Amino acid sequence: MIGHICAPMVLLMYMMIFNPPVFGFNCVWIVMAVSLLYTGLNFKWIREHLDFKRILTAEIIAGALLAWGMAMALLNRNTVTEFAYIVYWMAGDIPFAVSCWVFLQKKGLGFEELLDHILWAGVIMAVTALAAFFFKPAKDLFTGAMESYGIPYVKNLSVYRHYGLAANLTSTASYVQAMLACIALYRGLRGRPGWLAAFPALAFAGNLNSRTSIFMMMAGMAVVFFAQLFSKSPKEIGKTALAIALAVAVAWFGKELVRLVQPETYKWLINGMDQVTDLVKEGKTGDGYFERLMQDIRNLPKGSRLFFGVGLGILTDNKYGVISEVGFVEDMWRGGLVFTLPILFLYGRTLWRILRCKALEKRDGIFFAGLFFVIFLLNNVKGSFFIHSDVMSVIWMTAAALLWNREGKDAPAGTAIKES
Numbered sequence: 001m002i003g004h005i006c007a008p009m010v011l012l013m014y015m016m017i018f019n020p021p022v023f024g025f026n027c028v029w030i031v032m033a034v035s036l037l038y039t040g041l042n043f044k045w046i047r048e049h050l051d052f053k054r055i056l057t058a059e060i061i062a063g064a065l066l067a068w069g070m071a072m073a074l075l076n077r078n079t080v081t082e083f084a085y086i087v088y089w090m091a092g093d094i095p096f097a098v099s100c101w102v103f104l105q106k107k108g109l110g111f112e113e114l115l116d117h118i119l120w121a122g123v124i125m126a127v128t129a130l131a132a133f134f135f136k137p138a139k140d141l142f143t144g145a146m147e148s149y150g151i152p153y154v155k156n157l158s159v160y161r162h163y164g165l166a167a168n169l170t171s172t173a174s175y176v177q178a179m180l181a182c183i184a185l186y187r188g189l190r191g192r193p194g195w196l197a198a199f200p201a202l203a204f205a206g207n208l209n210s211r212t213s214i215f216m217m218m219a220g221m222a223v224v225f226f227a228q229l230f231s232k233s234p235k236e237i238g239k240t241a242l243a244i245a246l247a248v249a250v251a252w253f254g255k256e257l258v259r260l261v262q263p264e265t266y267k268w269l270i271n272g273m274d275q276v277t278d279l280v281k282e283g284k285t286g287d288g289y290f291e292r293l294m295q296d297i298r299n300l301p302k303g304s305r306l307f308f309g310v311g312l313g314i315l316t317d318n319k320y321g322v323i324s325e326v327g328f329v330e331d332m333w334r335g336g337l338v339f340t341l342p343i344l345f346l347y348g349r350t351l352w353r354i355l356r357c358k359a360l361e362k363r364d365g366i367f368f369a370g371l372f373f374v375i376f377l378l379n380n381v382k383g384s385f386f387i388h389s390d391v392m393s394v395i396w397m398t399a400a401a402l403l404w405n406r407e408g409k410d411a412p413a414g415t416a417i418k419e420s
Contacts, residue, residue, distance in 0.1 A: 021149030073311025177206030182220030327380030
């Protein structure tokens with residue numbers, strides 16, 4: 001788990017996934033520049049060894065979505081910067097995903113090693129979160145950096161959360177940590193036991209800043225259990241039972257630790273859990289988050305806007321007087337059905353191809369496709385999933401490694417997670 005790790009790649013992944021505000025500007029730009037340079041220098045190798053047609057198709061589709069969104073924005077007198085995230089896909093996420101895979105392939109490494117690098121980037125993030133949790137000077141330092149970077153509401157939120165160093169701590173940074181914790185747990189069960197040791201830190205750090213990530217963790221754990229059911233080995237089933245016990249122990253210990261060390265954070269977390277309990281047991285939405293969620297879901301555009309959108313997201317105050325945190329509602333306002341349905345179809349097709357990927361064993365395909373599906377569903381509850389984000393950066397890297405290889409070439413591209 002250590003010997004094949006390239007530290008500069010891990011650092012670039014940390015910068016790309018979490019965008020830590022340490023330079024006073026968007027450090028993703030650094031990663032974009034490095035990625036574009038590397039893909040340019042290795043363009044011939046990419047043409048010969050990867051499925052260049054699929055890479056080009058991804059860029060063309062992203063370009064078409066960008067053109068449609070900008071057209072709707074201009075027609076409705078909105079700002080085209082709403083669709084800057086698609087530019088990040090085209091010039092950042094896709095080239096970086098290809099660069100990482102090319103680098104590993106040229107060294108004779110495969111999918112397992114890619115996951116090791118991604119998880120180590122998550123470990124760096126977990127270390128910053130734990131440092132902020134236990135040491136107030138570290139938290140003050142990180143909070144100051146995020147305030148200087150221009151991240152809103154940092155001072156207020158830092159009273160009961162904002163542990164770590166990432167641009168999207170209270171949303172997608174926490175979601176991706178939950179996702180990486182589930183990957184670490186699964187890989188620990190599938191022959192990489194060292195990642196079981198990292199699971200508690202990844203899980204704890206992921207749940208400190210977002211209550212939504214707790215549910216992502218629970219859903220991801222269910223996917224781990226379901227995928228492991230496809231093993232006929234009693235040994236594998238036994239290991240899965242131990243993993244569930246480990247997860248329960250981590251959850252209990254983490255809750256007690258938060259209660260003792262950060263009581264304000266504990267109150268905030270428990271309040272969220274109480275809202276969920278009221279919803280499940282009594283069907284009460286109360287006057288908290290779930291009441292807003294029910295309203296947000298109903299805020300779809302109407303008339304021609306339903307089909308074409310207006311070129312503007314509605315996450316914050318806007319001239320249309322409608323606000324929604326629900327991701328698919330936001331996407332509909334941005335570009336309507338013309339914009340949203342193709343994205344949903346392509347994402348669904350990507351998950352189907354991962355599920356059926358010949359490079360993976362059956363349960364590995366079930367795990368990754370299932371995990372990316374439940375993360376998609378829960379992420380959409382708290383903002384648009386289809387943006388440039390921590391979660392999407394990891395999915396781009398995974399998809400590039402599994403799906404953009406030339407048919408019949410490069411067996412390392414299909415390095416399956418081996419049995420222990």
